[in-house]
Amino acid sequence: MTRDTRAHPYTPARAAPEQSSDEAALVRRLKAGDEAAFEQLILSASPRLLALARRMMSREEDARDAVQDAFLSAFKSIDRFDGRSQLTTWLHRITVNACLMKRRSQRRRPERSIEDLLPQFLDDGHHRSPARPWKTPPADSLEQAETLDLVRARIDELPEPYREIIILRDIEELDTDETASLLDLSAAAVKTRLHRARQALRTLLDPHFAEEQP
Amino acid sequence: MTNHHDITCRELAEFIADYLDHTLPADIAREFDRHLAVCPSCVAYIESYKQTIRLGKAAFAQAEAPADASAPQAILNAVRAARKSAR
Ligand SMILES: [Zn+2]
Numbered sequence: 474m475t476r477d478t479r480a481h482p483y484t485p486a487r488a489a490p491e492q493s494s495d496e497a498a499l500v501r502r503l504k505a506g507d508e509a510a511f512e513q514l515i516l517s518a519s520p521r522l523l524a525l526a527r528r529m530m531s532r533e534e535d536a537r538d539a540v541q542d543a544f545l546s547a548f549k550s551i552d553r554f555d556g557r558s559q560l561t562t563w564l565h566r567i568t569v570n571a572c573l574m575k576r577r578s579q580r581r582r583p584e585r586s587i588e589d590l591l592p593q594f595l596d597d598g599h600h601r602s603p604a605r606p607w608k609t610p611p612a613d614s615l616e617q618a619e620t621l622d623l624v625r626a627r628i629d630e631l632p633e634p635y636r637e638i639i640i641l642r643d644i645e646e647l648d649t650d651e652t653a654s655l656l657d658l659s660a661a662a663v664k665t666r667l668h669r670a671r672q673a674l675r676t677l678l679d680p681h682f683a684e685e686q687p
Numbered sequence: 688m689t690n691h692h693d694i695t696c697r698e699l700a701e702f703i704a705d706y707l708d709h710t711l712p713a714d715i716a717r718e719f720d721r722h723l724a725v726c727p728s729c730v731a732y733i734e735s736y737k738q739t740i741r742l743g744k745a746a747f748a749q750a751e752a753p754a755d756a757s758a759p760q761a762i763l764n765a766v767r768a769a770r771k772s773a774r
Contacts, residue, residue: 537765545770594696594700600729600732607738621745624743644747664704664705671739678735678742682735
């Protein structure tokens with residue numbers, strides 16, 4: 474399992490404004506409607522935004538559309554960019570929003586009920602069926618790739634609000650408050666939903682990872 | 688084996704995220720540990736919950752697709768076309 478080393482996209486938003494003079498100049502040109510500046514920004518920012526959109530969208534085509542939508546709305550609202558965060562941070566946030574909107578607008582297959590995916594208990598509070606330990610993940614890289622494909626497929630099976638929260642909190646590693654503001658939820662609701670989402674994903678993965686009954 | 692004033696597996700399951708974040712009040716965290724000491728099912732559950740988080744992160748860390756050199760230009764062209772037709 475490789476630890477993801479990509480830079481945290483949102484960290485600069487909470488840090489003191491540290492706009493380089495290059496960036497300040499670019500922002501001035503963008504606000505003045507300089508087409509060449511827009512195009513330069515698209516070419517330089519696209520790879521990272523596309524990587525983000527690929528994590529959020531299941532299909533490559535949708536990821537590209539979402540990034541395109543994000544640039545269009547960024548250019549429309551560049552006047553509202555106040556320079557308190559970095560331009561890349563601001564674009565990341567707009568891209569997350571574009572992905573969320575795109576996913577929600579897509580007709581999806583009927584979703585499973587979250588209740589069916591939560592752990593079941595007896596009246597006395599014990600597990601209905603005792604949890605079994607999981608096998609350690611494969612070390613072989615080919616098997617590992619298959620395992621991770623399977624995990625992505627199971628994440629895709631989660632009801633959308635639960636898939637969203639896993640992506641934002643556990644994958645993109647946004648903090649609770651940032652996630653709450655993006656999803657228009659309270660911090661408490663984000664925590665509860667994330668916990669349910671992890672429990673549901675655990676239920677979906679359990680048949681693949683639990684050790685055989687002795 | 689639990690008696691009436693100990694927490695149950697159901698109660699423990701509700702607070703796993705806080706337990707792992709170390710945000711549970713100390714007295715409840717101690718009850719948690721007491722329960723885990725006697726309940727292999729909850730130990731297995733917590734371990735698999737942690738593994739679920741790790742697997743999710745790993746699944747998407749690997750999804751960093753190889754850079755497609757033509758993608759930025761394709762996006763630029765699409766944005767240009769969309770802006771032109773919006774005018
Ligand atoms: Zn238990």
